[in-house]
Amino acid sequence: MDLYLNDIRKSFDQKDVLKGSTFHFEKGKIYGLLGRNGSGKTTLFNCLSGEIKMNSGTVLLKIDGNERPLETDDIGYVFSTSILPEFLTGFEFIKFYIDINKSKIQLDRTINEFFDLLKIDEGDRHRLIRDYSHGMKNKVQMMMFLIAKPPVILLDEPLTSLDVVVALEIKKILREFRKDHIIIFSTHILQLATDLCDEIVALNEGELELLDHEMLQSSDFEEKLVKLLSEEGSHA
Secondary structure: OEEEEEEEEEEEOOEEEEEEEEEEEEOOOEEEEEOOOOOOHHHHHHHHHOOOOOOEEEEEEEEOOEEEEOOHHHEEEEOOOOOOOOOOEHHHHHHHHHHHOOOOOOOOOOHHHHHHHOOOOHHHHOOEHHHOOHHHHHHHHHHHHHHHOOOEEEEEOOOOOOOHHHHHHHHHHHHHHHHHOEEEEEEOOHHHHHHHOOEEEEEEOOEEEEOOHHHHHOOOHHHHHHHHHHHHHHHO
């Protein structure tokens, strides 16, 4: 399975954010999307998911040799800020999510087994989402893609502000899940990207650039990356 981004462009008013982003993502890898705050990482994700319309470009998904445009159902999107219905309990929401998608998913676990997988206590399952911590809300968002198993998973700063234990649990789940999926992980935290991801992609000057492994393994990797991203800021 492969995901092809071809010349993705997006502007807001007179500001060009994505300036011809082109890249090839492969199944079985976690890609770290690195960029400065405001570089366009969330804009790229919103274009891929259909949250916003790109100005031009194509996004194609290739499965078993068949290539077609990427569709909404192909994507699991974990937002940096939760968009869950806070008037429901976690259990009620997941049951509702399964019910409305039952024609498109094949469950391999019960609802409680999904909560067990993400280590959400039984008492918390029946609390209102509005009372959940940021980390618990992110876990519920992740449960949605664990249930639906979309081929492409977009994670927009999902581990930011999480405690160490929760972050480690989510990292473990992502590593186990990657073999059958394309996972793109947006972050501005360098250490998190190098720790979790198989490939590092920089969003620089509105374009995507794969960082080679020699650079990743060099002793001055951080210095080189900071220089690369600083050059973007100097042209802004």
